[in-house]
Amino acid sequence: MILAPETFQLPRSMSAEAPSGDALYMDIYWFSLVFLVLITGAMLYFVVKYRRKKGVRPERTRDLTKLEIFWTITPLIFLVIIFHVSFETYVKNATAAEGAMEIRVRGKKWSWEFEYPNGSREAKELTLPVNKPVKFILSSDDVIHSFFVREFRVKRDAVPGQYSYIAVTPTELGDAQIFCAEFCGTSHSDMLGTVHVVTDEQFRKHLDEMDKMPEVCGDTGKEQCTPALWGRTLFVKNGCPTCHSVDGSKGNAPSLKGVFGTLQPLTQGPDVMADENYVRESILRPQAKIVKGFTNTQMPLFVFKDPQTDALIAYVKSLK
Amino acid sequence: MSTEATPATDAHDDHGHGAPDAPAAGHGHAHPKWLAHHFDTPAQQFDTAKLGMWAFLIQELLFFSGLFVCYGIYRSWYPHMFVESSHQLNKLMGGANTIVLLFSSLTAALAVRSSQTGNKQATSRFLIITMLCACAFLVIKFFEYRHKFETGCLPGPYFHPHELSHGATLPGNAHIFYSIYFMMTGVHGVHVLIGIGVIFWVWRRNERGDFSKEYFTPVDLVALYWHLVDLVWIYLFPLLYLI
Amino acid sequence: MAAVTTPHTGHHEPDPTESYLGGETGIKSWIFTLDHKRIGVMYLISVTIAFLMGGVFALLVRTEHLSHGRTIMDADTYNRMFSLHGVVMVFLFIIPSIPAAMGNIILPIQLGTKDVAFPRLNLMSLYIYIIGACFGLYSMVHGGVDTGWTFYTPYSSSDPAHGGVGTPAAVLPMTLAAFIMGFSSILTGVNFIATVHKMRAPGLTWRRLPLFIWALYATSIIQVLATPVLAITLLLLTMERFLGLGIFDPHLGGDPVLYQHFFWFYSHPAVYIMIVPGMGVVSEIIATFARREVVGYMFVAMSSLGLALVGFLVWGHHLFVAGMSEYAAMVFSALTFLVAIPSGVKVFNWVATLYKGSISLESPMLWGLGFIFLFTIGGLTGLFLGMLAVDVHLHDTYFVVAHFHYVMVGGTVMGFVGGLHYWWPKFTGKMYDEKMARVGFAFVFVGFNVTFLTQFVIGSRGMPRRYYNYLPEYELGHQISTIGSYLLGLGFFVLLVMFIQSLRNGKPAPRNPWGSAALEWQTPSPPPLYNFITDPIITRGPYDYHLATEAELDEGWAELDARLAAPKKAHVDHDKPHAHGTSLSGDDATAAKLDADAEAGKDTTADPDGKMDDADPDAKPEKKSDDSDDGEKD
Numbered sequence A: 001m002i003l004a005p006e007t008f009q010l011p012r013s014m015s016a017e018a019p020s021g022d023a024l025y026m027d028i029y030w031f032s033l034v035f036l037v038l039i040t041g042a043m044l045y046f047v048v049k050y051r052r053k054k055g056v057r058p059e060r061t062r063d064l065t066k067l068e069i070f071w072t073i074t075p076l077i078f079l080v081i082i083f084h085v086s087f088e089t090y091v092k093n094a095t096a097a098e099g100a101m102e103i104r105v106r107g108k109k110w111s112w113e114f115e116y117p118n119g120s121r122e123a124k125e126l127t128l129p130v131n132k133p134v135k136f137i138l139s140s141d142d143v144i145h146s147f148f149v150r151e152f153r154v155k156r157d158a159v160p161g162q163y164s165y166i167a168v169t170p171t172e173l174g175d176a177q178i179f180c181a182e183f184c185g186t187s188h189s190d191m192l193g194t195v196h197v198v199t200d201e202q203f204r205k206h207l208d209e210m211d212k213m214p215e216v217c218g219d220t221g222k223e224q225c226t227p228a229l230w231g232r233t234l235f236v237k238n239g240c241p242t243c244h245s246v247d248g249s250k251g252n253a254p255s256l257k258g259v260f261g262t263l264q265p266l267t268q269g270p271d272v273m274a275d276e277n278y279v280r281e282s283i284l285r286p287q288a289k290i291v292k293g294f295t296n297t298q299m300p301l302f303v304f305k306d307p308q309t310d311a312l313i314a315y316v317k318s319l320k
Numbered sequence B: 001m002s003t004e005a006t007p008a009t010d011a012h013d014d015h016g017h018g019a020p021d022a023p024a025a026g027h028g029h030a031h032p033k034w035l036a037h038h039f040d041t042p043a044q045q046f047d048t049a050k051l052g053m054w055a056f057l058i059q060e061l062l063f064f065s066g067l068f069v070c071y072g073i074y075r076s077w078y079p080h081m082f083v084e085s086s087h088q089l090n091k092l093m094g095g096a097n098t099i100v101l102l103f104s105s106l107t108a109a110l111a112v113r114s115s116q117t118g119n120k121q122a123t124s125r126f127l128i129i130t131m132l133c134a135c136a137f138l139v140i141k142f143f144e145y146r147h148k149f150e151t152g153c154l155p156g157p158y159f160h161p162h163e164l165s166h167g168a169t170l171p172g173n174a175h176i177f178y179s180i181y182f183m184m185t186g187v188h189g190v191h192v193l194i195g196i197g198v199i200f201w202v203w204r205r206n207e208r209g210d211f212s213k214e215y216f217t218p219v220d221l222v223a224l225y226w227h228l229v230d231l232v233w234i235y236l237f238p239l240l241y242l243i
Numbered sequence C: 001m002a003a004v005t006t007p008h009t010g011h012h013e014p015d016p017t018e019s020y021l022g023g024e025t026g027i028k029s030w031i032f033t034l035d036h037k038r039i040g041v042m043y044l045i046s047v048t049i050a051f052l053m054g055g056v057f058a059l060l061v062r063t064e065h066l067s068h069g070r071t072i073m074d075a076d077t078y079n080r081m082f083s084l085h086g087v088v089m090v091f092l093f094i095i096p097s098i099p100a101a102m103g104n105i106i107l108p109i110q111l112g113t114k115d116v117a118f119p120r121l122n123l124m125s126l127y128i129y130i131i132g133a134c135f136g137l138y139s140m141v142h143g144g145v146d147t148g149w150t151f152y153t154p155y156s157s158s159d160p161a162h163g164g165v166g167t168p169a170a171v172l173p174m175t176l177a178a179f180i181m182g183f184s185s186i187l188t189g190v191n192f193i194a195t196v197h198k199m200r201a202p203g204l205t206w207r208r209l210p211l212f213i214w215a216l217y218a219t220s221i222i223q224v225l226a227t228p229v230l231a232i233t234l235l236l237l238t239m240e241r242f243l244g245l246g247i248f249d250p251h252l253g254g255d256p257v258l259y260q261h262f263f264w265f266y267s268h269p270a271v272y273i274m275i276v277p278g279m280g281v282v283s284e285i286i287a288t289f290a291r292r293e294v295v296g297y298m299f300v301a302m303s304s305l306g307l308a309l310v311g312f313l314v315w316g317h318h319l320f321v322a323g324m325s326e327y328a329a330m331v332f333s334a335l336t337f338l339v340a341i342p343s344g345v346k347v348f349n350w351v352a353t354l355y356k357g358s359i360s361l362e363s364p365m366l367w368g369l370g371f372i373f374l375f376t377i378g379g380l381t382g383l384f385l386g387m388l389a390v391d392v393h394l395h396d397t398y399f400v401v402a403h404f405h406y407v408m409v410g411g412t413v414m415g416f417v418g419g420l421h422y423w424w425p426k427f428t429g430k431m432y433d434e435k436m437a438r439v440g441f442a443f444v445f446v447g448f449n450v451t452f453l454t455q456f457v458i459g460s461r462g463m464p465r466r467y468y469n470y471l472p473e474y475e476l477g478h479q480i481s482t483i484g485s486y487l488l489g490l491g492f493f494v495l496l497v498m499f500i501q502s503l504r505n506g507k508p509a510p511r512n513p514w515g516s517a518a519l520e521w522q523t524p525s526p527p528p529l530y531n532f533i534t535d536p537i538i539t540r541g542p543y544d545y546h547l548a549t550e551a552e553l554d555e556g557w558a559e560l561d562a563r564l565a566a567p568k569k570a571h572v573d574h575d576k577p578h579a580h581g582t583s584l585s586g587d588d589a590t591a592a593k594l595d596a597d598a599e600a601g602k603d604t605t606a607d608p609d610g611k612m613d614d615a616d617p618d619a620k621p622e623k624k625s626d627d628s629d630d631g632e633k634d
C-alpha cells in the first residue's frame, strides 16, 4: 500500500487533466524503483560476495567498451520514450478547450482574488461548475505568486506585469485545495483557498447571490446576517486578517480596533479623522493616505462593489 | 624536479625558493630567483601563468556577457526606445575614448615587445603612456557622466530628463536604457581603474629591475588583461553609441 | 612554512621530511601561509563551521514543523531561518566544501607537485571567501534575509523603504556576500585548471590522472564559466535594490523571469559544482576499498566533463511553471534527461567495480556505498521533476526539497564526510575511532532517510515548500521528518566528537592505512611541506594494483592475509612513515622502462592480457583465474 503511488503518494484527483499526469508519475515511479532495486541489489550482493578474503585477489579491471556503450545507450532509449510521453501530456494539458469559461485570478499579498465572467469578484473561495472547461488568467499585483490547485494537478506562476494561463476541466464534485507555491513573504503559507466544484445549477445560483448580502452568515454560517456581520465575513475571506488585527495588537499593518472616529496620524500631511470616507478610501485606494509607521508593507488594491464596501465599513465601525 | 643548489639573492622577492646556503649568484641560471619553488623550469612557470590568465579572461568575458544579454533582450523588446536614448549619448566623446583605448592597447603591446628584448626604459615609457591613456579615458568618461547627471538621464527613479540635445523627448521607459548604460560603462570603468592599478604595479617592478629577457611574465599578463578591457569597449561603443 | 613567510631571511630549504603541520607554528605561519595544505585546512575548518551553522538553522526549521501552527517561532523568523539555511549551506558550505577544502589539500599531492600553480591566488581566494562570509554574518546580525536562497525578484529587489513591494530584510549585504564568494570560487577554479594542465609530475599522463582530479578539473571549468554570470546577476540585483535599476522589477518596466533565467544559468551548473567533486571522492574510495581500478576509467572521467558541459544547457527546468513557451520547455526537458546519462554511467561503473573486487567495509567505504544508494534516489527523483507534466504538480513542493537533499546531503555531504574519513589520516597524521565512525554513519544514514523519504511523500501529496504553516493533514509526515532530522543531527554530533578526539589523542596514522595504490598514500602522513621527500616520477596509474609493489601498498598481500586471518588487529602497527621512497615505482629499471612507454604514448595500464605483470619484478603474481569468466563480462 505504502509503495502504491495512486493510493498513498498522490492526493485525490478532480480534473480531466489529473489522470494523465498521474499515470506518468506512476510510470516513472515504477521505472525508478526497478532501477533502484537492481542497482542496490547488485551493490549489496557484490559487497557480500566479494568481501575481502584471505588469499583471494581482486580481478584486474579490463576494458569493457561494449558494456559501457550498452549502459549509455539503453537508458537513453528509456529516456527518449519517457520524454516523449511526458511532453505530449504537457501540451495536451496546457491548451484550453474552445469556449472555456475565463476566470481572472489575481494574486496579492496574501490572498487570491477571483473575477467571474460577469464581473463579480470573490476572494479565497472559488466556485466552478463541474465538467465545464475553465481558463484561468493569472496576474499579480505585487510580487510573484504561484496558483496551485492540488486536486487539479495544475500550477502556474502569477507574475507581476504579465498574464499567464491555466486550462483545466473539473470533473468531480467536492472541494479542492488552493495553495500559493511561490514564496511571497510573511504569510505565504496562509495564502490558501478552496475551489468548490458544484453542479451547473448551484453555480448559477451562486453567481446570482454573490454580490448581495446573504440571508445567513457569521461564524456558524447560520446567523441572521447584518451588514457588520457580512463585513466580517468579507474581511476574513479577503485575507485582511493576515495583516490587520482587530484586537489592538500591532502587526505589519495598523490594528483596526478603535480606528473609526479617531484621528489617524499620517506619514504626510495632517492627521485625519477616520470617518466613512476615510475608511472607504483606505480600502479602495490604500496608497492615498498612509498611516504613520506603516511604510514597510503596502496594502494591496481591492475592488469591492458598493454593498460590500458598505458592509466592510460597518464592520470597521463595529470594532470598538 | 631536482634539488640542486639554487641561486637566491637578497633582492629575493618571490616566495622562498632556494637550496640550503645557496650563494647569491647572478641571473640566467637554471633556477633564477624569480622561478617559484614549485616550478621546474621557467617555461613551465610562464606557460602556467599564461594559461591561468586565459582562464581568468574567459571568466571576465562571461561576466560581461550577462550585461550584453540584458542589452540584447531589452533592445529587441524596445528597439525604438533604445535608438532614441542612444542619440543622447555623446558620440564624439565615445569615439575619442575608443581611439584613446585602442592606442593604449597598442602601447601595452609595445611594452611587452620591449620587455621581451630587455629594453627596460622603453618598457617603462610604454607602460606610462598606457596608464596616461587610461586616465584620459576616465576623464572623458567623467565629463560624459556629468552631462548625464545634469540632464537627468539616469537609471530608475532618478530618471528626470530635461534639456536634451536637439530638443528631443524620451519615452517613459528610457530609464532602462540608462540603467544598462551605466551598468555596462560602470563595470567597464571599474576594470579600467583596476587596470591602472596593476599597470602601475608592473611599472614599479620594471623600474626596480625585476624583469629581463628571460622573465617578463607580469608585463605580458597585464597587457593581455588590458587588451580585454579594450576589447569590451570595442563592443560597448557601437552597441551603446552608434546603433 | 618558513621560507615562504619570511622570504628575506629564509635562505634554507625546509627540512624535506618535516610535516607540513610541524615546521613553523603560530598564527602567522597559518594566516600568511602559501602552502596549499594549510590553506586547505583553513578552508576545511571554515566550511565545517558553516555546515554546523547551516545545520542548526535546519534543525530550527524542522523543529518549527513539529506541530502545525506556531511551534517555536513566528512566520517572519521561520522565513529567515530557511533562507539562511539555504544560503549558508549553498554558498558557504557546499560550493567550497570538496573543491576548495579537500581538493586544495589533495590535488597537488595526487599530481605529484609541490603546490598549486598560483599559491598566492589560493590564499587570496580563502580571504575573499572569508570577507564574503563576513558580509553574510553582517546580514544575519541585521535580521538576515527572507528571500530563499534564490533571491527571486521583485521580492528581493524592490525595497519597501523606497515604496517597493518586496521584503524589508537585509538583502543587500547577503547578495554582496554571495557576489564576493563567487570570486573565491572562480579563483580556485582558475588555479586548479592551470595546475592540472601544467603541474603534473613526470609520467603522470592524462590517462593516469586520478578520477578525483578529473572531477575537480570538470568542476573548475564550471566554476570559471558559470560563476561570473551569477556575479553579474547579483550585481544587477544589488544595484536594482540600491538604485532602482529596473531590469528585473516589473514595476519599473523590467522582467522578473529574466532574473530567474540568469540565476539558474549559474545555479543549475552549480549543482554539478556540488556533486561532481563528491563523485570524484567516491571513485577514489571505491577503487581503494575494492582494490581495483574503477571499471570504464575513461568513461567515468569523461562523464565528469559531460556533466560539466550538458549541465549548462538545462537551467530552464526550474522555470517550467514560471511562464516559458511550450517549445522552450520541451527543449529544456529533453536536455534534462540527457544529464542523467553521464550520472548513470558513473553509478553503473561503480557497481561494476565491486564485481570481483576485494571489498573491505571500513568506514570511508560505508560512506561511498551510502553515496551510491542515496544519490541514485536523488537523481532518479530528479527525472520526475524533469518530466514536464509531472513537474507541474511537484514544482515547489516538498518533493523538490527531498530531491535536492538526496543529491546534496545524500550525495555531496556523504562524499564530503566519506572523503574526510578517507583522507583524515593523511591530513592530520592521526587515526580516528572506527567504532564511533560506524555509529555515526548508522545514525546519519537512518536519520537522513527518515527525514527526507517522508518529505517525498508529503511533497507528492501536495505540501508546498517554504511554508511556515501547513494543513493539519501533513502533521504526521512533518513530525516523522523532524524526528529523523534529530537522529541525523545526533549522527553528525557523534562524528564531530570523534574527529576532535582523534585530533587530541588519536593513534598516529601509518603512511598508507587503507593499502591504496594511489600516489597520495606514498608520501608520509601527514605529508612534508613540499608533499614528497623526493620528487615523484609516475610509472603507473593510481589504481594499478597489479603493478603496485608490496612496499607501495604498505602491507603486501601476504601481510594482508595474515591480518585477515587474525581479525581485529589494529593496522597502526605497520607504521613506517619515512621508510619509503616516494616514487610510484619501487624499481628504477622498471620505472625507466615504463616511463619510456608513457613517453611513446603507450598506456601501460591498458595492457590487455596482463603480460606487463611479468615485466614488473615487484608485482605480485596475481589472479588465480584470469580467463575463466572472460565471456560473461564482455
Ligand code: HEA
Pocket (backbone or CB within 6 Å): C051, C052, C054, C055, C056, C058, C059, C061, C062, C082, C083, C085, C086, C087, C089, C090, C093, C094, C147, C148, C149, C150, C401, C405, C408, C409, C413, C451, C465, C466, C467, C468, C485, C486, C488, C489, C490, C492, C493, C496
Ligand atoms: C548543502 C546543502 C544542504 C544541506 C547539507 C542541508 C541539510 C539539511 N536540510 Fe536543507 N536546504 C538546502 C540545502 C541543504 N540542506 C537548501 C538549498 C534549501 C532551500 C532553501 C530555500 O528554500 O531557499 C533547504 C531547505 C530545507 C528545508 C525546507 C524548508 C522549507 O521549504 O520550508 C528543510 C526542511 O526540512 C531542510 C532540512 C534540512 C535538514 C534537516 C538538513 C540536515 O541534513 C542537517 C544536518 C546537520 C546538522 C544537524 C548540524 C550538524 C550537527 C551538529 C551541530 C551537532 C549538534 C546537533 C545535535 C546534537 C542535534 N532544508
Ligand code: HEA
Pocket (backbone or CB within 6 Å): A035, A039, A074, A075, A076, A078, A079, C150, C271, C272, C274, C275, C317, C318, C336, C337, C339, C340, C341, C343, C344, C345, C347, C375, C376, C377, C378, C379, C380, C381, C382, C383, C385, C386, C387, C391, C394, C395, C396, C400, C403, C404, C407, C408, C411, C412
Ligand atoms: C547536488 C545537487 C543536485 C544534483 C546533482 C541534481 C541533479 C538533477 N536534478 Fe536537481 N535540484 C537541485 C540540486 C541537484 N539536482 C536543487 C538544489 C534543486 C532546487 C533548487 C530550488 O528551487 O531551490 C533542484 C531542482 C531540480 C528541478 C526543478 C524542480 C522544480 O523546482 O520544479 C529539476 C527538474 O528537472 C531537477 C532535475 C534534476 C535532474 C534530472 C538531475 C540529474 O542530474 C540526476 C541524474 C542522476 C540519475 C538519473 C541517477 C543515476 C542514474 C542511474 C542510476 C541510471 C539509471 C537512470 C536512467 C535509466 C535514466 N532538479
Ligand code: CUA
Pocket (backbone or CB within 6 Å): A107, A108, A110, A144, A145, A146, A180, A181, A182, A183, A184, A185, A188, A189, A191
Ligand atoms: Cu503568494 Cu506565496
Ligand SMILES: [Cu+2]
Pocket (backbone or CB within 6 Å): C267, C268, C271, C314, C315, C317, C318
Ligand atoms: Cu537544475
